[in-house]
Amino acid sequence: MNRLGVIAFVGAATAFVVTMQITIGRAGDEGSPIFGVQIPAGYPEWELIAPSHETCSFNELRGILGNAVSTKAYRDGTLPFPDGAILAELAWKHEPSPEFPGAFIPGHNTTVQIMVKDSKKFASTGGWGFGRFIDSKAVDRAQQETCFACHQANVKDHDFVFTRFAP
Amino acid sequence: MNRLGVIAFVGAATAFVVTMQITIGRAGDEGSPIFGVQIPAGYPEWELIAPSHETCSFNELRGILGNAVSTKAYRDGTLPFPDGAILAELAWKHEPSPEFPGAFIPGHNTTVQIMVKDSKKFASTGGWGFGRFIDSKAVDRAQQETCFACHQANVKDHDFVFTRFAP
Numbered sequence: 001m002n003r004l005g006v007i008a009f010v011g012a013a014t015a016f017v018v019t020m021q022i023t024i025g026r027a028g029d030e031g032s033p034i035f036g037v038q039i040p041a042g043y044p045e046w047e048l049i050a051p052s053h054e055t056c057s058f059n060e061l062r063g064i065l066g067n068a069v070s071t072k073a074y075r076d077g078t079l080p081f082p083d084g085a086i087l088a089e090l091a092w093k094h095e096p097s098p099e100f101p102g103a104f105i106p107g108h109n110t111t112v113q114i115m116v117k118d119s120k121k122f123a124s125t126g127g128w129g130f131g132r133f134i135d136s137k138a139v140d141r142a143q144q145e146t147c148f149a150c151h152q153a154n155v156k157d158h159d160f161v162f163t164r165f166a167p
Numbered sequence: 168m169n170r171l172g173v174i175a176f177v178g179a180a181t182a183f184v185v186t187m188q189i190t191i192g193r194a195g196d197e198g199s200p201i202f203g204v205q206i207p208a209g210y211p212e213w214e215l216i217a218p219s220h221e222t223c224s225f226n227e228l229r230g231i232l233g234n235a236v237s238t239k240a241y242r243d244g245t246l247p248f249p250d251g252a253i254l255a256e257l258a259w260k261h262e263p264s265p266e267f268p269g270a271f272i273p274g275h276n277t278t279v280q281i282m283v284k285d286s287k288k289f290a291s292t293g294g295w296g297f298g299r300f301i302d303s304k305a306v307d308r309a310q311q312e313t314c315f316a317c318h319q320a321n322v323k324d325h326d327f328v329f330t331r332f333a334p
Contacts, residue, residue: 044214051218051230053261056269063218063230063333092333094220099321099329102223106333154266162266166230166259166273 033141037116037131040067043088047071050166053094060091061106064163070117071165080127080159085117087163110134115161126152126160200308204283204298207234210255214238217333220261227258228273231330237284238332247294247326252284254330277301282328293319293327 031038046065054060066074070085093107112133119127130147132139151160158164198205213232221227233241237252260274279300286294297314299306318327325331 047212048215048230048232048257050273051228051259052264052273053220053228053271054269055271058269061218061220063215065215090215090333092218097219097329102221102225103329104220104222105331106217106219109334162264162270164272166257167276 030138032114032129032131032133032138033144035116035122035125035129035131035144037114037129039112039114039131039133039136040086040088040116043067043086043112043114044090046088048166049074049087049163052163054091058091059094060110061094061104062089062091064089074165080119081117081161083117083119083127087115087161089113089115089163111139112136126156128160197305199281199296199298199300199305200311202283202289202292202296202298202311204281204296206279206281206298206300206303207253207255207283210234210253210279210281211257213255215333216241216254216330219330221258225258226261227277228261228271229256229258231256241332247286248284248328250285250287250294254282254328256280256282256330278306279303293323295327 029038030036043065046067049064049066049071052062052064054062065088067084067086067088069082070087072078073081073085090112091110093110094104095107097103097105114131114133116122116129116131117127118129122129125148128148128151130144132143132147138144148160151162155162196205197203210232213234216231216233216238219229219231221229232255234251234253234255236249237254239245240248240252257279258277260277261271262274264270264272281298281300283289283296283298284294285296289296292315295315295318297311299311299314305311315327318329322329
């Protein structure tokens, strides 16, 4: 392989790896309406950024996980998050533990919500693409349309991301 | 190397790896009273088993993480957990989000609690060694003495482990 060939090969391999990281879903899955965001492979093994508890109509326990690009940005204090950062929010019903009075544990999984940073592709929504999934299926367009407005209204100064690294 | 030599070498290498996994703490740190359990290196990057919410006097959000031995056991449904399984429970005060009404997020870190499975070393406490740490320092003996009794009273049938894998 000559030098250009090597560059082309490396470029193709890099593109393949990047593609693998940010667009892995089921074959033929078009991802979320509007954004085309898919559930990233391997996300359950990502690092915990923070747990959270949503009361009111949600009544959920959540765990927000981040890929390596996002956790590095959190640790370095980098804002805005760099392209390639992905956050995955896993939500379960907030249910009483049958084994310890006063403790609450995850009930059934309600949603998996994904945020993918791609400042060019998602330029009109702060650089973030959103995906909301129930039982691994993307929700309808109407539900998907509400994501950015809420993030924009509340956490514009934290690059539209609610979650902080738990201390 | 003859056959016995190979076995001895593999045995020594295995012991080294297991030792590395379960006794990494600060140099000179004796670990928790009674058990000598230390805070394992790299635990913040372990996989999330489940979040939890402790009300009453605790008022905490928690994230329970597991090392690879423990997550494999959870996925395979292996009980009792095999030697080398380690669980790390991170706890923070349950505080209202200043950015989203009705949401609660981690406040300051209250404790890190470690469970290490070693069926021989900790035979008298169900095979588990316990460590409770505040600001990376082990709590006193009196606090440490209460761990096993509570696990034994409530979750004897789940190998003395409260946490289930979040679905």
